[in-house]
Amino acid sequence: MSVLRVEGLSKSFRSYRHEWHRIAGWFGLNIAPAKEVHVLRGLDFSVERGSAVGIVGENGAGKSTLLKIITGTLQPTAGSVHIDGRVAAILELGMGFNGDLTGRENVVNTASMMGIGSDEISALMPGIEEFAGINAYFEQPMRTYSSGMQMRVAFAVATARRPEILIVDEALSVGDAYFQHKSFSRIREFQKQGTTLLLVSHDRASIVSLCDRVLLLSDGKVLMDGHPQDVMDLYNALIARKEGYEVKQVVLPGGRTQTTSGTGEASIAAVELLNAAGERIETVSVGEPVTLRVMADIHQDLPEMVVGYMIRDRLGQPIFGTNTFHLQRILAPHKGERIQYSFSFPANLGIGNYSLAISLHKGDEHVAGNYEWRDLAYVFTVVNPAHSPFVGTAWLPPELEVSRAG
Amino acid sequence: MLGLLRSLWSFRAYVASSILADFKTRFVRSRLGFAWVVLNPLAQVSIYAFILSGLMASRIPGIDNTFGYAIYLLSGLLAWNLFSEIVDRLMKVFIANANVIKKVRFPRIVLPVIAVGTALINNAALLVVMCVLFALFGHPITPAILLVVPAALLVSAFAACIGMILGVLNVFIRDIEQVVPILLQVVFWFTPIIYPVNIIPERFHSLLELSPMFHIVDSYHRLVVYAQPLQWSSVLYIVVLVLILLPLAMFLFRRASAEMVDVL
Numbered sequence: 001m002s003v004l005r006v007e008g009l010s011k012s013f014r015s016y017r018h019e020w021h022r023i024a025g026w027f028g029l030n031i032a033p034a035k036e037v038h039v040l041r042g043l044d045f046s047v048e049r050g051s052a053v054g055i056v057g058e059n060g061a062g063k064s065t066l067l068k069i070i071t072g073t074l075q076p077t078a079g080s081v082h083i084d085g086r087v088a089a090i091l092e093l094g095m096g097f098n099g100d101l102t103g104r105e106n107v108v109n110t111a112s113m114m115g116i117g118s119d120e121i122s123a124l125m126p127g128i129e130e131f132a133g134i135n136a137y138f139e140q141p142m143r144t145y146s147s148g149m150q151m152r153v154a155f156a157v158a159t160a161r162r163p164e165i166l167i168v169d170e171a172l173s174v175g176d177a178y179f180q181h182k183s184f185s186r187i188r189e190f191q192k193q194g195t196t197l198l199l200v201s202h203d204r205a206s207i208v209s210l211c212d213r214v215l216l217l218s219d220g221k222v223l224m225d226g227h228p229q230d231v232m233d234l235y236n237a238l239i240a241r242k243e244g245y246e247v248k249q250v251v252l253p254g255g256r257t258q259t260t261s262g263t264g265e266a267s268i269a270a271v272e273l274l275n276a277a278g279e280r281i282e283t284v285s286v287g288e289p290v291t292l293r294v295m296a297d298i299h300q301d302l303p304e305m306v307v308g309y310m311i312r313d314r315l316g317q318p319i320f321g322t323n324t325f326h327l328q329r330i331l332a333p334h335k336g337e338r339i340q341y342s343f344s345f346p347a348n349l350g351i352g353n354y355s356l357a358i359s360l361h362k363g364d365e366h367v368a369g370n371y372e373w374r375d376l377a378y379v380f381t382v383v384n385p386a387h388s389p390f391v392g393t394a395w396l397p398p399e400l401e402v403s404r405a406g
Numbered sequence: 407m408l409g410l411l412r413s414l415w416s417f418r419a420y421v422a423s424s425i426l427a428d429f430k431t432r433f434v435r436s437r438l439g440f441a442w443v444v445l446n447p448l449a450q451v452s453i454y455a456f457i458l459s460g461l462m463a464s465r466i467p468g469i470d471n472t473f474g475y476a477i478y479l480l481s482g483l484l485a486w487n488l489f490s491e492i493v494d495r496l497m498k499v500f501i502a503n504a505n506v507i508k509k510v511r512f513p514r515i516v517l518p519v520i521a522v523g524t525a526l527i528n529n530a531a532l533l534v535v536m537c538v539l540f541a542l543f544g545h546p547i548t549p550a551i552l553l554v555v556p557a558a559l560l561v562s563a564f565a566a567c568i569g570m571i572l573g574v575l576n577v578f579i580r581d582i583e584q585v586v587p588i589l590l591q592v593v594f595w596f597t598p599i600i601y602p603v604n605i606i607p608e609r610f611h612s613l614l615e616l617s618p619m620f621h622i623v624d625s626y627h628r629l630v631v632y633a634q635p636l637q638w639s640s641v642l643y644i645v646v647l648v649l650i651l652l653p654l655a656m657f658l659f660r661r662a663s664a665e666m667v668d669v670l
Contacts, residue, residue, distance in 0.1 A: 112422075
């Protein structure tokens with residue numbers, strides 16, 4: 001069942017030659033605006049109860065406008081938003097706080113601004129105080145707080161009641177590790193109870209680990225709506241396109257989307273993972289020696305070419321990556337060449353699915369001069385038929401010695 | 407309108423806690439805290455009294471008291487301060503709370519209500535101090551002074567209508583914030599607050615009487631200084647103005663609501 005339905009949602013900001021023209025419009029005297037900036041152009045999507053949806057996009061893509069409309073502070077120009085239940089937004093936490101009031105007084109004020117009655121506030125207060133965990137500071141004026149402490153109080157108030165939809169902005173990236181962990185577990189707890197999560201972030205790791213679906217906004221439209229990793233790949237490629245790169249997407253058998261981007265002076269012709277016998281494999285045993293073979297086609301004389309690879313786990317988190325710059329094999333290839341690189345290593349990985357991202361670039365990083373970058377260039381599975389069971393993504397077999405003293 | 411009142415009622419806790427917060431903030435920030443609410447107008451009275459009493463003392467008709475001028479001034483300023491404070495606060499209320507308006511969903515009508523509530527409490531404090539001073543001056547305090555309470559509510563309603571209209575327009579046309587204080591100054595000097603009306607030539611009186619502030623201040627003088635019955639035509643004039651301005655203010659507020667956040 002969908003908890004949020006967005007239909008044909010458009011938002012434009014109008015500016016008039018003179019503001020009196022706008023005011024005349026309220027009285028039925030319509031004068032065309034001098035300028036109309038379209039921020040959202042007909043968004044359509046719906047979100048299922050209990051799901052976690054990431055919203056990504058470059059600055060100005062319309063993310064915050066969309067969130068404000070869902071929150072209800074901004075009115076759409078056209079289209080509609082249907083919400084089933086209460087929305088809580090953690091947008092720029094703590095903006096309503098008054099530095100001269102104590103934490104407790106600010107909690108009362110902020111909670112009542114959220115429409116919570118005074119009886120309910122009193123009932124919620126112990127929980128809020130406990131969750132914020134700032135002890136004696138709770139009775140001190142807020143101007144004496146560190147920004148982390150303010151965040152704790154703000155998060156504690158905003159999540160004092162379980163909302164149907166929780167909007168989380170980047171805000172969560174501040175605060176100490178302990179509190180981050182605490183707030184994430186509260187978010188997960190809400191999610192288990194049926195809260196739908198809308199998460200806005202530029203951070204791939206939190207998007208991929210929390211969300212089961214991601215919307216990529218670009219220029220006020222939904223450019224892609226799908227699997228978090230695939231969307232994030234396109235998003236990263238789009239950022240790269242700013243520097244004149246071409247972006248290409250291929251849907252792989254199995255439904256995942258492979259994104260390739262780059263300036264195109266060199267391209268990846270083939271990527272393969274081979275076993276000791278030289279056979280192409282997609283299932284690898286823990287610790288098995290393997291060879292990653294990358295074929296690169298050179299389309300122009302290049303002053304410098306580096307090949308890099310990155311092994312990612314199923315959430316897209318980097319497990320290991322290196323390149324021929326660090327391995328000190330930088331070439332200056334000529335037009336028309338085909339170069340084969342073989343990286344041999346033991347697959348000391350834990351069981352699970354992994355993907356390989358391959359890049360052809362200049363220098364020690366792919367940021368300066370990216371000839372081609374390909375996400376999901378190869379996918380393989382690690383199994384453990386031979387060794388004792390273990391958990392994690394790294395295989396670090398120990399030698400065990402036990403001595404009993406006395 | 408009904409919906410507006412309903413949402414206001416459900417946010418009464420926020421209104422109360424915000425008014426309270428405003429006071430706490432003032433207590434905390436300065437050494438004299440809340441005292442400034444009354445010290446400011448009292449200083450104003452002292453300055454006018456010091457400079458002008460020599461000129462005016464003999465000309466305040468109908469008060470048989472050495473402090474006649476101070477009594478006259480205090481009662482006029484009680485009305486004026488309430489009016490100007492509400493107009494000033496409401497004119498800036500949406501811009502001052504832009505951050506909250508943009509990020510939190512709540513009925514925006516609570517913001518002007520909070521501002522009016524704060525101004526009313528300030529005014530009540532001034533009224534109490536005024537009564538204490540009257541006792542010291544030996545000016546009789548009659549039960550008629552209780553009528554100041556409904557009078558203050560009427561003044562608040564009138565000021566709130568004007569303040570709301572200006573406040574909505576100010577979001578879009580920020581010049582309003584610059585022009586209004588000048589206009590308030592003009593109205594202040596054209597209202598018999600620091601001078602008695604009889605020093606103005608008779609032929610200009612009908613002109614002065616066009617100003618609603620003339621009627622408001624005159625009513626306060628009648629209630630507080632002279633213990634005279636109210637002129638019902640004055641009261642009626644303000645009531646009619648409120649009945650005309652209130653729908654206009656609400657209309658503007660509702661129409662502007664959608665676009666307000668766009669430009670804040």
